[in-house]
Amino acid sequence: MTLCVEILPTLCHGGLVLRTVAVIALPHVAAFELGTACEVFGIDRADTGGPSFDFRVCGPEPGAVVPSKGGFSVVVDHGLEVTRDADLVVVPAYGMPAAPVPEPVLDALRTAHARGAWVLSICSGAFALGEAGLLDGRRCTTHWLHAAALAARFPTASVDPDVLFVEDDRVITGAGTAAGIDACLHLVRRELGAAAATSVARRMVVPPQRDGGQAQYVDTPLPPVADTLAPLLAWMLEHLDADLDVPTLAARALMSERTFARRFRAETGATPAAWLARQRVARAQELLERTDAPVDEVARRSGFSSGALLRHHFARTLGTTPLAYRRRFTCTSDAPTHDAPAGVPG
Incomplete structure (x- = not known):
């Protein structure tokens, strides 16, 4: 299972807290992980109602040519000074542990976190955070191949090799490769x-949130691309309010129910029912943020049969109620309070 993170925002998301993103490209940067940060934060998605960010790739020497693991080089336009006002500093995977991380990079990471910015690593980028001391006493993760080495190198860190990402005190560590998207x-x-996360995910044609952890990928490879369930998952996201039982989904995927169930777990790390429940909670979150519909209506539109069932899944997944979530994430001062009948908890 992924780490359950308590949602405790300091400001309303409508105020656009996250605006400026700086990505530090270290020698032998991993192309996919760098591309992940560019894809999520470097594309202006305002035309489809998504967010846009001031996005910059930087390094110790502006204009330097940085080799990548993909057999090509990356020209870094900016120096580390762009991290000074960044709301988020990202370290993608790099060629650790061939050479220590330059001290100016470590200083930039420490300074960013000390002033309240987010710091996020993808895959082996966690080693740079460890060298900066940002993993000391914190939970963290990295690719399962590197988890033991990370734990040995930074013994005061609590390394969890089973999750897709961990958030601990404004430090987010993502596991291997595609888990950077989740982070x-x-x-x-x-x-x-x-709503913003769903908008980005929809443009990337990925689920807004995956279930499961890294363990599902250690011994069993993902199926070939030609057999991926991505088109079906995208269709399911567009029809969350429908009755999506296994026979219906298996028939749409042109598989037997047994093969479909096995393939679904291999690709998503969850059963169809568990995956649907999580995506329906995510849809309910979006509706609670963007509409004043009563909880029963939110439940219907997100695929739950009743407000009571929605409250059950909210409590189990997010540790809160729909009403409390709406109050926390709605920016208006007159947030609706008619989510539940009198005497029924929100």
Whole structure:
């Protein structure tokens, strides 16, 4: 299971807390992980109602040519000074542990976190955070191949090799490769709300939030691309209010129910029912943020049969109620209070 993170925003996401993003490209930067940060934070999605950020790739020497793991080089336009006012500093995977991280980079990471900025690593980028001392006494993760080395190198860190990402005191560490998408979307959701994260995810054609952890990928490879369930998952996200039982989904995927269930867990790390419940909670979050519909109506539109069932899943997944979530994430001073009948908890 992914780490359950308590949602405790300091400001309303409508105030656009997360605006400026700086990505530090270290030698032998991993192309996919760098691209993940660019895809989530570097594209202006205002045309489809999504967020836009002031996005910069930087390094110790502006204009330097940084080799990547992909056999090509990246030209870094900015120096580390752009991290001084960044709301988020990202460290993608790099060629650790061939050389120590330059001290100016470590200083930039420490300074950013000390002044209240978010710091996020993807895959082996966690080692740079460890060298900066940002993992001391904190929970963290990295790719399962590197988890033991991370724990040995930074013994005061609490390394969890099973999760997709961990958030601890404005430090987010993402696991291997594609888990960087989960970590980045989590931060978008954390700061800007479920609607913004869903908008980005929809453009990327990925689920807004995945279930499961890294363990599902250690021994069993993902199915070939030609067999991916991505088109079906996208269709399910568009029809969350429908009755999506396994026979219906298996028939749409042109598989037997048994094969479908096995393939679904391999690709998502969850059963169809668990995956649907989580995506329906995410849809309910979006509706609670953007509409004043009563909880029963939110439940219907997000695929739950009743407000009571929605409250059950909210409590189990987010540790709060729909009413409390709406009050916390709605920016208006007259947030609706008619989510539940008299005598029924929100």
